[in-house]
Amino acid sequence: MTLGRACLFLALAIAPTGAIASLYGARAHRRDWVAVGRRSVYALAAVLTVAFIVLEAAFLRSDFSFRVVASHSSHATPPFYKAAAMWSSQEGSLLLWVWLLSLWSSLVLFLTRHRLRELAPYATAVLLGFATFFGALVVFLANPFQLLDPAPADGVGLQPLLRHPSMMIHPPMLYSGYTLFTIPFAFAVAALIARRTDAAWIRATRRFGLAAWCFLGIGILLGARWSWSELGWGGYWAWDPVENAALMPWLVGTAYLHSFMVQEKRGLLKAWNVSLVLGAGILAILGTFLVRSGILESIHAFGGSTLGKPFLGFIAVLVIGSVALVASRRDELRSPEARSYATLSRESIFLVNNLLLVGLCFVIFWGTFFPLISEAVTGNKASVGPPWFDRYTVPLAIALVFMAGLGPLMAWRKTTLAGARRSLQAPVTVALLVVVALLALGVPGRLPALALLAGTAFAIASVVQELWRGVALRRATTGEAPPAALVSVVRQNRRRYGGYVVHAGIALLFMGVAASSAFQHVRDARLVPGQTARIGGYDVRYVRATSRVAPEKVTLGAVLDVSRNGKHVTTVRTSRGYYPSTDPTAGPVGRYFDGDATTEVGLQAGLRRDIWTAVQPDIGAMQRMIDGIDRRFPLAQGDTQGFLLTAVAQRYAAAPPPAVFRLIVSPLVEWIWLGGIVLALGGLIAIWPPPAARRRRAPASSWAARLGRELSGA
Amino acid sequence: MRRAPAAVLVALALGLMPAAASAACPRASLPDIEGQVMCLVCGVPLNLADSPQASRERDFIERMIDRCRSTSQIKAALVSQYGPRVLALPDDSGFNAAVYIVPALMLLLGAGGAALAVRWWSSRGGGAPAPAAPALSPADARRLEAEMERWER
Amino acid sequence: MQFFLVMLVLCGATALMASPLIWRSGAAGGKGAEEAALEAAKEAKFREIRDAEHDLRTGKLSREDHQVLDAALRAEAIDLLRRLDAVRGGPAAT
Structure with a gap:
């Protein structure tokens, strides 16, 4: 048995054992067993770290005896992307998920090892429950250590769209956010089980909630940045299900980070806060599910769809369990000691902000899942696209931004009218x-x-x-x-x-x-070299066509000169890279134009505006030439194939057919x-x-x- | 299948429009329409899609733009060609009305609930001045200040 | 080699997990739930007192309102400190 595989099996053994030890320790008041549970989390983190290193090393070494390496990397993949290729795969990304979960869980349990005695064992059990589920997924349904015998000479390579620097950190950021949200979730469940609904658990996990919120926020923005500078459509947000899935827990997390202060200060909103924390945790799992299951049509169709049923079952257990737990603890969640506040106060603003944030989350949830709901009810899948989302989210966003300004101006408990006016x-x-x-x-x-x-x-x-x-x-x-x-x-x-x-x-x-x-300003322009298109006050001139042949792709592009009122502003280069299809019947040249293609955006970013360009070369105009070469040299390989591709590329650069350019001048997008x-x-x-060492300041008096x-x- | 004759009729009707109209061509834009239309096969907005179906839809839109059709005319033509699902804004008939009604209803309910909560909690004495708590003994006051100093934000 | 590494990881993980049962540290100490709750409440109260001072100084709260609020908050804070004393000095909370 290989080391990586053994580590996964070991992880799958450790997680439930530790969970049982924690629960036994809590029930029997045995601190030693509680410690066994906690150290199981450390052990889990250690074995998963080994597994992670084994897999990452396999990617870096291009060890194609690993199936996942062969299908997601290749010798030609640059080293930077070899390292990131791991999480482009279903198996690697699930391993990343459970590994991050084990790290964050270890951290929180280490920090609270002398505190929250009554809660920690239950929280440990919940965290290990998550680890058991994800461990089972990586062992039984998406094992990253499956081997190929014989190992292929080369791999398929990384999906071209994912070759962008932000892809190195975008998934780890998102997954850190998702896994960190399970920590307040686990402690909320523990607080409910132990009937300790005071603010202690919130205090202990506040930083983790905040870190989850930060990581998820950064992850979302990195994704948006990737979309803007890498995807050739000229936007950064498309209300895609996977984007929405990341945004929903973030919104609920934002709500909870505000409303928990009301509980802290007024003793109010206990049930609401615990529901928000549970909701954010479940939405984080839902987010992972949406990106990994492919249940909703998305541009992020990088995941398979074998994980749908176990995930749905797990989410159902989480939802039913959470609702039952909150309902059964409704007496503990009442706020007899609650203190009141005035209508004009920060508390009221927070209440409104919570309404807006949760409302926004609901709107996004409804829009994302309505196609599935309508299909289930009527048999027809409704299309819910960006115009629908804009209709609801824009007014809510406007109100939220005003609230973001209003909140800091209000005093806690009561603001005087004169003070507010001032x-x-x-x-x-x-x-x-x-x-x-x-x-x-x-x-x-x-x-x-x-x-x-x-x-x-x-x-x-x-x-x-x-x-x-x-x-x-x-x-x-x-x-x-x-x-x-x-x-x-x-x-x-x-x-x-x-x-x-x-x-x-x-x-x-x-x-x-x-x-x-x-x-x-957006426009599409069909240009030949020498021609100019005008957009948003800028003149964009197609200077010349470019082409390049590399082992993994053929690149056809354009150099564009941007000027304003006759004055040169910038020169941008945009191109389209064509990756060979794996279809064995395709010709040696034609296969490059039948496979995946990605756009390299020509971007001139600035604080005032971004000038964004993308080229779409007219391959159709060269089709006869390509077909002719394929017919004449159907078996060309190696140098001959390279020579033929170079000939086609040079021909394109020398006598380019008209190319379609999408040109965008977008103000303030950099902000x-x-x-x-x-x-x-x-x-x-x-x-x-x-x-750590609390400073002594001036004496009290x-x-x-x-x-x-x-x-x-x- | 029933849509085919309708599509032919629409296409014919559009094709037979007088050429003089091009003098005041409304110039709809492909990027604008792409954001309001779905790629039927891929299930994502057309501006994100890169499939043969997306290319067909784009070609269709471009032909319409070349014929000087306005955005709304093009969207109508797309619906007769591909069915109502081609629009990214669902129609509000039948069950689909729920996509519009439910969020509005939930937001209204939430607003009502929040208003009640604010009123209820603030009516519990928040607005009125609370009776002043008795002053702390000097020893207690000193201890509290010292503890707060130690706590240090 | 692989076998050796697998055994190493297995033994290491088992030893880590079982260590609390083998070397019982006995008095692990640690705060009880009551104490943690009171600590959290105390911290929140201190923060509230300082926030009220800040709101007064930035003109959001009138001086009269602040006086009433501050007296109440300080009384609550002292009450929390006393309860903390009781928990720490008295028998362990259940």
């Missing part, structure tokens, strides 16, 4: 000024886009104002220079200011979304990614633990005295 003044003025400026600049008055842009201006102004107020207060007491005061203020309350930075990131992101979707970076930074600030001085001077 806080709102500047942000509202900025929002109005932005609208007036946009209209004055002649930006077309599209209401949703204008509202969204006004909302983003409002949110950014509100965050800046709050940061400014904090800095000003700090400076008044310490006399620090503004940058130092800013750092101190943020350091003093990472949760608050990390959150505000996230809000600013979200606002920047939506600014990019609003501008790029409402004001972008989506910048907003993502700001968002991640804010998340990091909020996650960052306080200094001096704090009180200082506050007194400030108030009397205010």
Whole structure:
């Protein structure tokens, strides 16, 4: 038996054993057995790490005796992509999933080993339950260590579309997000089982929820970036089921990160919070299911479909179990000690924000699954595409952005009217000024886009104002220079200011979304070298055709010169790569144009606008030539085949037929990614633990005295 | 199968439109229409699709654009050619109405629930000034400040 | 070689899992649920007091409202500290 396979079997033995040990330890109050359960998670992480290394090494060594390596990599695959090829496969990505689960589970159980005595064993059992399910999948249904005998000389290669730098980190980010969401899930289940529904479990897992949210958010944005710069359709979001599947737990996670503060402060929303955490965990599993099962038609059709039934069964168990658990603990989830708050307060804003986020999640869920629902009911699959999603999500997004600005301006428990008016003044003025400026600049008055842009201006102004107020207060007491005061203020309350930075990131992101979707120029132009097409004030001239032949593909492209008012702006290169089909009946040249093809986007990114170009060479015009060569040299291989391909490519470059170009000028689209970076930074600030050695500051009396001085001077 | 004669009729009707119309050609755009139409075989929006069916649909749209059809005319022609499923915005007849009604209903219910929750909790004394708690003893006040200092945000 | 590695991993994992049963550490210590809950509540209360101060200083809360709120929060905080003392000093919570 090979090492990798043995590790998987061992993992499948460890996970249920550890779960049983944990449950026994909890029931019999045997701490040693609880420790066995916890160490089972460590052991699981260790054996899965070995399995992961074995498989990754096989990919890097191009060991085609592994079936999964032969079908997802090749000698010609660049080393960087060989390393990432592992998670392009069903088997490798499931191994990645369960490996990440074991790592995060080990981390949380290590950090809580001296705390949450009553909850940890149940949480361990739940986490090991997840590991058992995914372990069983990789052992029985998608084993990455299946061997081929004899091993082929070369592999099939990595799916061309996945050859993009962000594909190295996009799946691990998403899967980290998904697996991290199982941790609050596990502790929520444990809290319900142990009837300890106070805030302790939330406190212990808050950082994991936040990390899940951050990783998933970054993963989603990396996917969007990949779509924009790699897929030749000229967009970053298509409401594709797999995109939606990642967005849903993220939205519910966002809701829970806000509403748990209401529980912490007011003792309210216990049942709601626990439901959100359970919901986010289940949606994370659903997300994995959608990407791996291929049950819904998607552009992410990289997964097979043998996993549908076990996944559905598992999700059904999770849903039924969660509902039953919450229902059976409804008495513990009441909030007798709940304290009230005023209508004008941060609590109310959070409630509205939760409604919007969960509403958005429901809308996306409904739109994603309606085709299946309608097929089940009527026998006809309804088409639910981007226009449907836009209709519902745009108003909700506008409201959410305004809430992101309003939340930081409100006080907890009660905001006085005068205080609210004072806080709102500047942000509202900025929002109005932005609208007036946009209209004055002649930006077309599209209401949703204008509202969204006004909302983003409002949110950014509100965050800046709050940061400014904090800095000003700090400076008044310490006399620090503004940058130092800013750092101190943020350091003093990472949760608050990390959150505000996230809000600013979200606002920047939506600014990019609003501008790029409402004001972008798109056109298709059929050009021959020397011809020019005009778009969004830019002239795009087709300078010359290009071509290149490499072992794994033939590339036909174009050099485009972009100018504005006669002044050169940039030169971009776009191409289309043609990968050979594996059809044995195809000719030596023709097979390259019958297989997969990917677009290399010619992109000039900028803070003001992106110029995006993609070429679609007219292969049809060369078909006669290609067919003629295939007929004459049907068995050409190696150098002869290379020579023939080069001849075709050179012919294309010398006398190119008209090519169709998609040209896009998209304003502010870069701000989506910048907003993502700001968002991640804010998340990091909020996650960052306080200094281990708690610093001693001024003595207590001096704090009180200082506050007194400030108030009397205010 | 019944759609075939209808498609022929539509195509004929469009083809017989007077050539003079091209003088004021509405110039629909393929990228715009692609975002509103599905690739029937692949089940994804046409702008994402790269299959033979997608190419056929694109060719159909381009022919219509060349004939100066407006976006809505092209969408109507697509429906007679490929059926209502070709549109990315489902029709609102029969069971499909649920795709529009259910989310709206859920959002309304949620809004109602949230409004009730805000009112209920805020009516429990949040608005009115609560009776002041008795002041802490100096020893307690000192201890609390010291504990808070130690806790340090 | 493969067999040797497999056995190594197997033995390592088994030893790791079984170690608590072999070397019983006895008093593992650790906080009980009651203490953890009170700790969480205390931390939340401290944060709330500071948040209220911040809201006052940034003008979102009136001074009168703050006085009432602050007194209540501090009373609750002291109550939590006393309960924590009881849990830590008294018998282990069940």
